[in-house]
Amino acid sequence: MTAAPTHDDKLCPEEWHDTSGRATWTRVVQALERSKSSLRKLRPGEDILTFGTPCDAIHLLVSGWAYVFRPLEDGQQVILQFADRGTIIGFHPEPNATAQYSARTLSNSTIAVVSYDHFELLFKEAPDVAIRLAALLSRDRNLAFDSVTSFSRISARQRVARLLLQLTLHASAQGAYPKELSIPLTQEHIADATGLSTGHVNRTLGELRRNGIVEFQYRKLRILNLGDLITAAGIDGPSAKTLRDVAAQAASRPHWGVSP
């Protein structure tokens, strides 16, 4: 918390290093914040945007936590994405678009709203920023593909493990490596994000805890054995090595409490 350099990045800071004069992620966020039309402050549980309503603005989550979801007919919801500080929500690069999803805060949050006009101007005047945003969209799409993969023929254990792994790697990519992560999610959120029932999520979390892999309770995430978590996530292909490298790198940083 103290020593670790605070990156403004949502994503791997390394990923956005300024090579060959291209825009860094920080610059993109700054550019967006500069051209913001307004700043909204929301309490937990309030809607940032709503599925089916017109939305031709970009919403940048300046502070707080939120989640992106699709409401279902029967009152249930499917969580598509969790978002924290620095995340762009509701990027519809078309005029007069309607929101394809809803977004709701999990904690007190601040949101910068950038209107489509401003955005289009930005796109034309700063093509490097545009490329970065396209890269961001590409990454979001890949994350969505991850979700699809997780939902198909994957066991409950793997689904939950994948989600927790994702949250962990996300936090560590931001330079936060505490023993214990504070993430404002309930088991019901995990259920909505994995497509499982709360009962089964609980059982699965209990199993992972009893196996000494990971603990998630009362909005606290504790990684006990990252290697086993990766295994539990069922990632054994070519991506496993990369992942373990990232993990090793993270483990070597200060304030990271994983045992050897």
Next chain:
Amino acid sequence: MTAAPTHDDKLCPEEWHDTSGRATWTRVVQALERSKSSLRKLRPGEDILTFGTPCDAIHLLVSGWAYVFRPLEDGQQVILQFADRGTIIGFHPEPNATAQYSARTLSNSTIAVVSYDHFELLFKEAPDVAIRLAALLSRDRNLAFDSVTSFSRISARQRVARLLLQLTLHASAQGAYPKELSIPLTQEHIADATGLSTGHVNRTLGELRRNGIVEFQYRKLRILNLGDLITAAGIDGPSAKTLRDVAAQAASRPHWGVSP
């Protein structure tokens, strides 16, 4: 685009009409074909790109059918997207990226390859084309979100109905309205795309057929009752009306054989 929520289509020509001097989809495809580095011809079942290998080029499917997928550890695969003529595959707007998915042909196909350098140049010189490509990525993500929604707590019947509906609307958005659509998919592909077993896909298709809703057999898709298909897909929210409008529009076109 007009407000066509969840299931709007892949390459809706109408969607890309030139309003306010912006790039049409046709122009984007032409621009890409012009700056192509090479043209590949592939037979059915060959790989266009492979998960985990370097890929900093854009692949444009000039002719034929293909599908985008993630391989699973146990030899299974999750199909993320079906693609036909005019679809852009493998759009990673970053240099030295690795492919986050594989893509494989379903029929004889031609692929135009646009290298990253050419692409970056295009991005800088024609920002309107860039915006279109960003919109494409955004739409791909939304389609992936559709898939996630379909996978969560949705019955097999609904999943299969949604996929067939998507294929139908895609074809009709392209102006093809025959009684019978030729789509080079087996039931195993449907299974991989819906996360079901082939056995259950078969039973579900049989049920839909016996209900007089839709037939899918031997690579032929026949819509018997589009209204009921929409109902079977379980889309009853605000998007249902729009969808039924699209359907009615399609039904009024020549060569469309849906009974009243």
Next chain:
DNA sequence: CGAGCCGTTGATGCAAATCAACCCCTGTGG
């Protein structure tokens, strides 16, 4: 210190997986 949400656990039911055997289309080569 209490209320209420969150997490925990157990009993029961069902939707879909699995596996195996069979049948039917379709496109091939004679």
Next chain:
DNA sequence: CCACAGGGGTTGATTTGCATCAACGGCTCG
């Protein structure tokens, strides 16, 4: 044009993972 081979589709018996529902227990925050 027919025969044959093989992939794709069909069907049934059995198993299983997860949903559902209900009741209880323990955090945490006001």
